[in-house]
Amino acid sequence: MYKTYEYELAGRTLKVDIGRVGKQANGCAFMHYGDTTVLCTATASKKPRDGIDFFPCSVEYEEKYYSVGKMPGGFNKREGKPSENAILTSRVIDRPMRPLFPKDYRNDVTLNNLVMSVDPQCRPELVAMIGTSIATTISDIPFDGPCAMTQIGLVDGEFIVNPSQEQWDKGDLRLTVASTGQKVIMIEAGANIIPEAKMLEAIYMAHDVNLKLIDFINGIVAECGKEKHEYESAAVPQELMDEIMRIVPPEEMEKAVFTDDKQQREDNVAELTERINEALAEKEELLPLVGDAVYQYEKKTVRKMILKDHKRPDGRKIEEIRPLAAEVDLIPRVHGSAMFTRGQTQICDVCTLAPLSDAQRVEGLDPNITKKRYLHQYNFPSYSVGETKVSRGPGRREIGHGALAERALLPVLPTEEEFPYSIRCVSETFESNGSTSMASTCASCMSLMAAGVPLKSMVAGISCGLVTGDTDDDYVVLTDIQGLEDFFGDMDFKVTGTTEGITAIQMDIKIHGLTRPIVEEAISRAREARLFIMDECMKKAIAEPRKEVGEYAPKIIFMSIDPEKIGEVVGQRGKTINEIISRTGCQIDIEDDGSVSICGMDQEQMANAKNMIEIIVTEFEEGQILNGKVVSIKEFGAFVEFAPGKEGLVHISRIAKRRIAKVEDVLNLGDEVTVICLGKDRMGRLSFSMKDVPVN
Numbered sequence: 001m002y003k004t005y006e007y008e009l010a011g012r013t014l015k016v017d018i019g020r021v022g023k024q025a026n027g028c029a030f031m032h033y034g035d036t037t038v039l040c041t042a043t044a045s046k047k048p049r050d051g052i053d054f055f056p057c058s059v060e061y062e063e064k065y066y067s068v069g070k071m072p073g074g075f076n077k078r079e080g081k082p083s084e085n086a087i088l089t090s091r092v093i094d095r096p097m098r099p100l101f102p103k104d105y106r107n108d109v110t111l112n113n114l115v116m117s118v119d120p121q122c123r124p125e126l127v128a129m130i131g132t133s134i135a136t137t138i139s140d141i142p143f144d145g146p147c148a149m150t151q152i153g154l155v156d157g158e159f160i161v162n163p164s165q166e167q168w169d170k171g172d173l174r175l176t177v178a179s180t181g182q183k184v185i186m187i188e189a190g191a192n193i194i195p196e197a198k199m200l201e202a203i204y205m206a207h208d209v210n211l212k213l214i215d216f217i218n219g220i221v222a223e224c225g226k227e228k229h230e231y232e233s234a235a236v237p238q239e240l241m242d243e244i245m246r247i248v249p250p251e252e253m254e255k256a257v258f259t260d261d262k263q264q265r266e267d268n269v270a271e272l273t274e275r276i277n278e279a280l281a282e283k284e285e286l287l288p289l290v291g292d293a294v295y296q297y298e299k300k301t302v303r304k305m306i307l308k309d310h311k312r313p314d315g316r317k318i319e320e321i322r323p324l325a326a327e328v329d330l331i332p333r334v335h336g337s338a339m340f341t342r343g344q345t346q347i348c349d350v351c352t353l354a355p356l357s358d359a360q361r362v363e364g365l366d367p368n369i370t371k372k373r374y375l376h377q378y379n380f381p382s383y384s385v386g387e388t389k390v391s392r393g394p395g396r397r398e399i400g401h402g403a404l405a406e407r408a409l410l411p412v413l414p415t416e417e418e419f420p421y422s423i424r425c426v427s428e429t430f431e432s433n434g435s436t437s438m439a440s441t442c443a444s445c446m447s448l449m450a451a452g453v454p455l456k457s458m459v460a461g462i463s464c465g466l467v468t469g470d471t472d473d474d475y476v477v478l479t480d481i482q483g484l485e486d487f488f489g490d491m492d493f494k495v496t497g498t499t500e501g502i503t504a505i506q507m508d509i510k511i512h513g514l515t516r517p518i519v520e521e522a523i524s525r526a527r528e529a530r531l532f533i534m535d536e537c538m539k540k541a542i543a544e545p546r547k548e549v550g551e552y553a554p555k556i557i558f559m560s561i562d563p564e565k566i567g568e569v570v571g572q573r574g575k576t577i578n579e580i581i582s583r584t585g586c587q588i589d590i591e592d593d594g595s596v597s598i599c600g601m602d603q604e605q606m607a608n609a610k611n612m613i614e615i616i617v618t619e620f621e622e623g624q625i626l627n628g629k630v631v632s633i634k635e636f637g638a639f640v641e642f643a644p645g646k647e648g649l650v651h652i653s654r655i656a657k658r659r660i661a662k663v664e665d666v667l668n669l670g671d672e673v674t675v676i677c678l679g680k681d682r683m684g685r686l687s688f689s690m691k692d693v694p695v696n
Contacts, residue, residue, distance in 0.1 A: 003224060007216045009033070010162040010209075012122060016134060018224045027139025027226070031131040035119035037067075040131030041112045044141045048106035048232050053292045055101055057109045059094040061086045061128055067118045068365050083364050084399060089125045091400050093132050096178035096186035099510050100144045104235040109141060118365050121164045126151050129178070134217055140226040144512065147185055148213035149178045150206040154194070159202055161209055169368045175199075175505075177206035181214050183513025187493075189505040190407040193457070196523050199502050203519065236293045240286055244293055247279045248272050253301045260314030262344050262433045262483065263386060269298060299488040306467045306485070307476055313484050314343075321462070321480045321529055326442070326541035328450040335553040336451025338541070340443035342533075343482060344433035349443035351425050351451040353553045355599040357589040358422045374413055375424045376406035378440055384429040401437040402427070405461075408441045408496035408504040409448070412456040419454055420558040420597045421549075434482035435463035437506075441496050442538060449542050452549035459503055460538060461496035462529040464522045465489040468511060477521045479529050491518075495526035499534070554587075556599045557606050563594040565617040571645050576616070579644035584609040612643035620648070620686050622679035625693060630671045633663050640675060640688065650675055654689035 002020035006013055015032040022028030025041040049056055063086050064079060065072045072079050082090070097111065113128035129149040137146040153163030154173035168174055173194055178186035184207050191199065256268035273294050280286050305311045310318055322343030331337035336351035360372040378401040382389035394402070405427065413423070425447055427440035438461035445459045465481030468474065468490050478485055486492050492508045502523075507514075514522075549555065561569065569590065570577050581588055586600035586609045596613060600606045615626065628640040628648070637651040650673075655666050667673070675688040 005216070005220050007213070009213065012162075014127075014130070016131075016220060018138065018220065025135070025139075026141050027135040027137070029131045029134040029138070031127045031134075033119070033127045034122035035117055036122040036124050036127050037115075037117035038124055038127045038131055039112075039114040039116060040128060040135045041110075041114075042132070042136040042139045042141055043110050043112075044139075045108040048234065049108055052106060053234075053295070055098065055103070055105055055109075056107075057094070057098055057101065057111070059090045059097070059111045059113075059132070061089040061093065061113045061115070061125070063115050063124075063365050065365075067115050067124070068367070073363055084403065085125075085364055085366070087396050087399050088403055089128065091396060092125070092176055092186070092188050093129050095188075095508050096147050096149070097132060097136065097145075099185065099512060100147060100180070102142050102144075102231070102233075104233045105142055105231055106234045107141075107231060111136065115365065120166065120367070123151065123162070123165055123168060124365065126162055126176075129176075130213070134220060137217060137221050138225045140229045142228045142231060145180070146214055146217040146221065147178050147180050148210040148217065149176060149186075150209040150213070151176050152202045152206050154191075154202070159205060161205070165366055166368055169366065173202060175202050175206065177203055177210065179207050179210035179214070180513045181211065183515060184519060185509060185513045187505050187507040187519075189502070190410070191502050191504065192411045193498055193501040193503060195501040196527055199505070200520060200523065204516065234292075236289055236296055240289055240293050241297065243280070243286075244276055244290075244297055247276050248297075250301065253297055254305065257298055257302055257484070258305070258311070258313050258315070260316075260343075265313070265484070269294065302484060302488045303467050306478070306489075307469055307474070310476065312478070314482065316480075318476060319479045319525065319528075321532060322482070324533060324537040326446060326537045328446055328542050333552050335550050336447045336449075336453070338443050338446035338450055339430075340439050340446065340538075341431075342435070342439055342442075342480065344431055345436055345439050345482075346429075346431040347427050347436060347439040347443040348430055349425055349427045349440065349447040351423065351444075351447040351453070353451060353453075353549060354422045354424070355554065355556065355587050355589055356416060356420055356422055356597055357587070360422075373416065373422050374406065374410060375422075376402050376409065376427070376440075376444060377424070378402035378405065378427045378429070378437070380429045380432065380436065384432040384436075401440065404437050404494065404504060404506050405441045405444055405496075408461060409444060409455075409459055411503045412459055412498065413448075414454045414456070417558070420556050421453075421554075423448070423453060432483070434484075434486050435480065435492075435494070437461070438463050438494055438496065441504075442533060446538055446542050449545040450550075451553065452546040454545050457498035457500065458534050458538060459496055459498055460530040460533040461494060461504075462526050462533065464491070464493045464495070464525050464529075466491035466493070466509070466514075466518065466522070472515050475518060477518065477525055479525050491522070493522040493526070495523060495530070497527070497530060499531060554599045554601060555603060555606060556597050557610050559596045559598070559610060559613070561590075561594045561596055561613065561617045563592065566590055566592075566594065568645070569596075569613055569616050576645040580609055580612050583644070584612075588613075615643040616646050620677045622677055624677040625674065626677070626688075627672065627674050630667050630669055630673060633667065633669060635662070638663050638667050640673060648675070648677075648686055648688045650688045650690055654678075654687070654691055657691045 017030035027042040031038045115124045152175040153160040153171040155171045172192035174190040176188040325341040328338045339348045425444045441461035465478040494506045496504045584605040628642040631641040632639040678687040
């Protein structure tokens with residue numbers, strides 16, 4: 001027997017089956033929301049993993065094509081590596097779940113979500129988020145939950161709780177909020193320049209829904225929840241901490257970590273660690289714990305100085321931003337480039353423009369998204385943090401950071417009609433000491449402007465941090481956190497936007513939630529910081545988008561034709577359009593609605609290609625003057641080609657004002673001639689003349 005629980009959520013029934021499937025997992029919730037079905041499981045190893053100093057948790061979100069009645073692409077017809085959407089969804093689920101596990105827990109945990117059916121009215125990502133919380137909370141895995149998640153959309157100025165896929169894709173807001181029973185624990189947003197006050201309203205609308213959903217989950221736990229199992233704690237023994245503090249007094253640790261140079265700080269701490277290892281050489285059983293103990297000691301020192309004395313490791317004030325620098329055009333021959341530096345964080349972004357046909361094809365479960373015209377990619381090489389590691393391609397963090405900067409800039413991009421290009425920005429991390437994703441946003445914005453992309457507004461981003469004390473009122477919000485403050489602090493609150501409002505938010509925390517005053521202060525502080533960055537740094541490097549694309553960027557002419565004429569332009573088996581491409585060297589793309597983009601480097605050849613297409617789709621009328629080339633000579637006249645696949649006959653009597661015996665007396669193959677259309681002859685065919693062309 002199994003139990004089914006139902007809950008009315010945003011006008012639809014959420015149904016949870018417990019004990020129906022997945023009985024060997026530690027926890028399993030078979031989720032149904034409308035016709036969307038997701039199997040959510042939580043499993044943990046029986047013993048901790050040896051030799052690690054972190055909690056080994058893995059979140060998986062598996063998209064199955066059978067869920068939308070599709071066959072996978074490719075030769076094998078099997079789902080391959082996770083899509084970008086699957087990776088980003090896994091990250092969104094991970095962020096609110098991870099802080100609720102014990103900090104000293106070292107057992108492997110896997111939270112798996114299998115999408116089995118998709119109802120376009122009920123997004124599977126949301127179902128997976130809720131199901132993960134239920135599966136983990138009812139399991140015997142130590143977990144201080146539940147948490148709940150709600151999504152908010154904005155369509156025609158109205159907030160929508162848990163919008164449909166179409167409303168989510170086309171609305172002005174895509175907000176996901178996770179909450180515990182008391183506080184907000186995670187925020188993820190993409191927005192079409194939403195004012196701060198409206199964003200806060202949406203966040204706490206979602207929070208209110210979450211609180212009711214948590215009551216529903218607690219009811220399930222009361223009936224089906226397992227007793228949490230005991231585990232082997234990886235906490236550092238207090239006697240070791242006491243011994244280390246005797247070897248290295250707090251004053252020495254404070255002096256070691258409080259410097260604005262990251263490398264110097266790491267060297268200082270390494271020296272202290274070596275001294276501690278030497279002092280404890282005879283206590284071999286403690287040596288494996290020294291690294292984690294020093295980390296805890298360093299963390300405690302930094303947090304104490306920030307919270308009690310408002311003293312930051314690099315000496316900055318609480319609201320002070322690190323030194324800023326920006327420049328454009330540092331990379332020659334590319335279409336656009338910019339570098340943004342904030343303290344010891346440095347990003348170089350390169351922008352590439354291409355025809356719309358180069359847009360990325362997207363294959364996934366969302367029927368509304370089949371291509372991406374704008375791509376932002378982020379790379380984080382090991383040298384940026386002074387390490388040696390072979391690059392194995394982008395990981396989940398890199399994909400997440402790239403997606404965040406992409407989301408930040410999407411609202412200010414011109415439409416395809418305004419700027420008929422595909423756009424790719426690549427952010428290369430030259431140096432990293434905190435918040436490279438926000439530096440990437442700033443660098444990308446300037447790179448786009450340098451490339452001549454007519455952005456609607458400038459976008460900047462900043463990250464705010466947090467250090468909390470023993471009570472909700474005992475906290476400090478930090479502007480522009482560096483790496484150390486991120487590692488040892490409680491929050492990484494990233495906000496991007498224009499002067500008018502927010503375009504993206506990503507909030508990670510390590511504690512069990514934020515009070516509303518903290519959220520409000522972080523959003524307010526982020527606004528002040530991004531305006532400062534734009535005014536004092538970015539605008540001094542490039543104040544507005546360039547009026548034209550650069551010398552080495554492809555040029556594009558955009559035109560529209562009657563969709564009924566597409567076949568004539570393409571020709572049989574593509575013969576006509578391929579001939580135009582061959583003659584002009586241009587790339588030509590035609591959409592089903594008759595939109596035509598002509599891309600090339602030579603403006604004259606592009607104009608020729610456009611002229612050819614216009615001739616092909618034009619119905620010749622009497623009096624129309626055309627230029628063409630003689631492609632065939634017969635006894636009765638010459639055939640003149642005006643464009644590939646478009647020819648007309650000039651009768652021998654219409655070639656010259658005088659009488660000629662044969663066509664070759666005046667014309668040769670390949671001659672360029674000007675003719676005038678005389679209209680249709682008695683057979684209904686178009687007739688042309690050379691001798692009747694008006695003389696200027």
